[in-house]
Amino acid sequence: MYVDHFGLSGPPFAAVPQVDLYFPGTAIETARQTLCRCVQRGEGAGMVVGPPGTGKTLLCQILALQLEDMCRVVLLSNGRLGSRRALLQAILYELGQAYRGLREGESRLTLVDYLTKSEDCPHGILLLIDEAHSMPLRLLEEVRMLTDLAPDGQPLVRLVLAGGSILEERLASPKLDSLSQRLTARCYLESFNRTETAEYIHARLGSVGDNGDQILPDETCRTIYQATDGVPRLINQVCDHALLLAYVAGQQQIESSDAEEAWADLQQLPTPWSEQGSAENADNNVIEFGGLDDSPDDDSASDAIDQAPAEGPLDEEPSGPALRISPNPDMPDEQLERIEQLLSDAEGEFQPAGSIGPEVELRFDEPGRSFEEQFEQEEVVADRCVAQSTPEAAELPLEPGDRQPEADGQRQGVRTVSLSRGESLPAAEPADEGMIIVEDHCDDTTPASRPIVAVPRQSYGRLFAKLRRG
Numbered sequence: 001m002y003v004d005h006f007g008l009s010g011p012p013f014a015a016v017p018q019v020d021l022y023f024p025g026t027a028i029e030t031a032r033q034t035l036c037r038c039v040q041r042g043e044g045a046g047m048v049v050g051p052p053g054t055g056k057t058l059l060c061q062i063l064a065l066q067l068e069d070m071c072r073v074v075l076l077s078n079g080r081l082g083s084r085r086a087l088l089q090a091i092l093y094e095l096g097q098a099y100r101g102l103r104e105g106e107s108r109l110t111l112v113d114y115l116t117k118s119e120d121c122p123h124g125i126l127l128l129i130d131e132a133h134s135m136p137l138r139l140l141e142e143v144r145m146l147t148d149l150a151p152d153g154q155p156l157v158r159l160v161l162a163g164g165s166i167l168e169e170r171l172a173s174p175k176l177d178s179l180s181q182r183l184t185a186r187c188y189l190e191s192f193n194r195t196e197t198a199e200y201i202h203a204r205l206g207s208v209g210d211n212g213d214q215i216l217p218d219e220t221c222r223t224i225y226q227a228t229d230g231v232p233r234l235i236n237q238v239c240d241h242a243l244l245l246a247y248v249a250g251q252q253q254i255e256s257s258d259a260e261e262a263w264a265d266l267q268q269l270p271t272p273w274s275e276q277g278s279a280e281n282a283d284n285n286v287i288e289f290g291g292l293d294d295s296p297d298d299d300s301a302s303d304a305i306d307q308a309p310a311e312g313p314l315d316e317e318p319s320g321p322a323l324r325i326s327p328n329p330d331m332p333d334e335q336l337e338r339i340e341q342l343l344s345d346a347e348g349e350f351q352p353a354g355s356i357g358p359e360v361e362l363r364f365d366e367p368g369r370s371f372e373e374q375f376e377q378e379e380v381v382a383d384r385c386v387a388q389s390t391p392e393a394a395e396l397p398l399e400p401g402d403r404q405p406e407a408d409g410q411r412q413g414v415r416t417v418s419l420s421r422g423e424s425l426p427a428a429e430p431a432d433e434g435m436i437i438v439e440d441h442c443d444d445t446t447p448a449s450r451p452i453v454a455v456p457r458q459s460y461g462r463l464f465a466k467l468r469r470g
């Protein structure tokens with residue numbers, strides 16, 4: 001939109017990384033040289049760590065372009081892979097090999113077979129993993145195992161990991177000691193300083209035109225540095241938006257106020273912080289965010305803080321420019337202790353978001369053991385076959401009105417009935433409840449016309465109790 005207005009051949013501040021517009025800053029250029037030496041010599045794995053927006057993705061793309069003549073390059077844009085199978089399939093996809101329908105073991109064998117027998121990669125592959133801090137530990141261990149492929153002393157997989165500061169913390173885990181020991185290059189990216197920020201802006205403009213100093217002078221570059229703190233991604237955003245605002249206003253040069261306005265629009269600030277705007281709104285009691293000037297000296301700041309209001313009634317306005325909170329000597333010690341106790345209680349109750357447990361807690365009862373449970377009512381079972389074959393006696397429950405006989409070894413609640421061979425138990429009356437009729441054919445010699453014997457329910461309970469006791 002503003003390209004023709006400023007006489008440029010293309011947009012200088014794109015939102016995505018551009019290899020052709022690479023600016024060799026101190027930190028990123030040092031990292032590039034170190035990683036190139038590490039890969040070319042096969043020294044081991046390399047790692048690059050940096051804050052967001054400092055050029056990690058751009059560095060991976062530059063390494064892939066610079067080392068593609070030496071070995072096959074596999075660039076994984078992110079490490080959010082759920083399983084080892086997904087990781088191996090992603091590598092096979094980047095190598096142009098078949099990966100669909102392969103299980104984990106088959107994918108691993110296919111990759112090893114390609115690395116050891118294929119003529120497409122005589123020097124192995126270069127595995128670049130961007131956003132490696134998001135990769136699970138088990139996948140990082142799988143990557144480490146791939147680097148062990150080194151027939152004839154030449155590694156077939158050369159590894160470079162790029163990620164945020166969390167990556168270094170993850171590699172410090174005891175589970176990844178083997179991978180951490182294989183790191184021979186540790187590089188760290190940083191934001192630009194004030195001089196590098198101006199050089200970066202002018203280099204970007206110079207790559208698409210020859211009037212970069214006129215469009216963004218040094219004073220404006222210093223303002224952009226103070227707003228963005230030298231982060232390349234934020235520099236691109238502010239410069240692109242400032243060029244757009246200048247195009248709408250019909251300007252050929254971007255001033256510091258234009259850069260401040262661009263930053264305010266991007267950060268959704270209420271008003272720009274220019275000194276001119278502050279002076280105009282001073283009488284209107286407008287609170288602004290301040291300017292981009294350097295902070296005042298420590299002595300002046302401490303003097304301003306130490307200026308406390310004069311003691312007086314509460315309805316009087318403070319005479320000093322700032323308030324100083326200090327403990328009141330007249331406050332009782334008990335009240336101070338109470339305040340300290342309240343603060344300590346509040347601190348103990350505070351829990352960060354990462355430590356909050358699940359909202360739904362599942363609890364499962366322990367499985368019971370049915371054989372150890374007691375029956376609600378034990379039943380006494382009298383086997384008719386035993387009664388017919390045993391001429392001695394059988395036990396029956398007491399009838400209503402019967403008296404418990406006093407005999408040694410006699411159980412409570414039952415009465416003994418003497419039976420002779422072939423004699424059956426007396427039949428129960430039809431009105432009796434709680435009786436179970438048992439009919440069996442245990443004795444073939446028993447006539448078929450023998451009567452049906454009623455067995456009390458308590459007899460079954462006794463039988464089951466004997467079975468449980470063995």
